[in-house]
Amino acid sequence: MRNGALALGGLIAFYLLAALAGSLLPANQDWQSPDDGVDLFIETNGLHTGIIMPLWSDVHDWTALVRPEDMTDPSRYGSHILVGWGHEGVYRNTREWTDLRPGDALSAVFGSSDVLIHVYHLRYPQAYPYYRRPLKVSHEEYRKIATAIEAQFALDDHYRAQPSPGYGKDDLFYEAHGYYSAFNSCNNWTSDILQQAGVRTGRWTPFQGGVMRWVPESVE
Template identity: 65%
Template sequence: MTVTTVTSIYLLAALAGSLLPANQSWQQPEHGIQLFVETNGLHTGIIMPLQSDAHDWTNLIRPEHLADPTQYGSHILVGWGHAGVYRNAQHWRDLRFADAASAIIGSDSVLLHVYHLKYPQPYPHYRRSIEVTEAEYRKIVAAIQKRFVLDDKGNPTPSPGYGDDDLFYEASGHYNAFHTCNNWTNEVLANAGIRAGLWTPFSGGVMRWFPEPQENTD
């Protein structure tokens, strides 16, 4: 089987997986916890309030982790992925061959990426709003929490991100071509009972399940 054939099969499987739903009957609650799903075209992540009645992230993700604590936000954007790709490729154009090869073959070198945001709003193309129940949100939180690598005192290990408002944290898991950063985002949502694709290695496959915000025409 040639590389072209394998690549074609992979891309067709990715398309099919992104079109087929998990949790097809899921409905957003009328009154729930507002989250967002966001993409930069390469990676996806989930935006959550730092504090809510359902969960408080401030014991784990703290202002002093940031070089500039004034960047500490009202919300966090969390994604998981390959350490080399995350650190070196904020956008597709930055992707290096060595990092891409390691990501395809597979690696246990993974990170959580956390951005701090202040009162985010939906935005066309890259940020979609969803409402979830408290029970669904707690499942999302539990899935994300278990990826943090903690020291013997229960503290995470942060390191600098791209700017003043984001950080990387040491994480657990195995990254490969069949379990990408976008698969992870999708699985966190799907395993909480939220409608998502069956298999979504690319960001577009994640985002298609969440509607664009309606533009105000008034």
């Protein structure tokens, strides 16, 4: 029993050290924010991270996929959307760490294809130093970000996104593709989307702090 507890403690310690190392090692180290581009934000609630994007721009239009009629109150349809991806049980049941249920935690750690995209509608969001930080990317980088996120939506037979109720009137969950595990968390997803687009971020970021450390509190 004692040896088992020591082994488990060692695995947890190794995971935490690997997460720290992965978040400190940069991908796309030479990336620079452009003078002209698309203004995004990276947001955290202390548990999950996500990417805030304009609902419409010259580069990408989300309105055909994320529709006002998906919402119980279409007047809450925003100018921007905050998009994240994650484990269905954790997303639906865990708004804060204290809400985490053992069954959801075990499923998330050992892996599950029950995943969702979470979309919040926002109106003209502003930056806040800790939890919402601005990120300007080039038009081509944003095109890659939007295309990668769009591909994560699981569509029905009519090629439409499949919404379900969120926490309130201004957010929704959508059926999604992917496989969640301790090695591919919601925060890894955020970094991976940025990394694939060529934006500087941590190489492996299972926790929100590893994502946010690479986003300055203000645009330089």
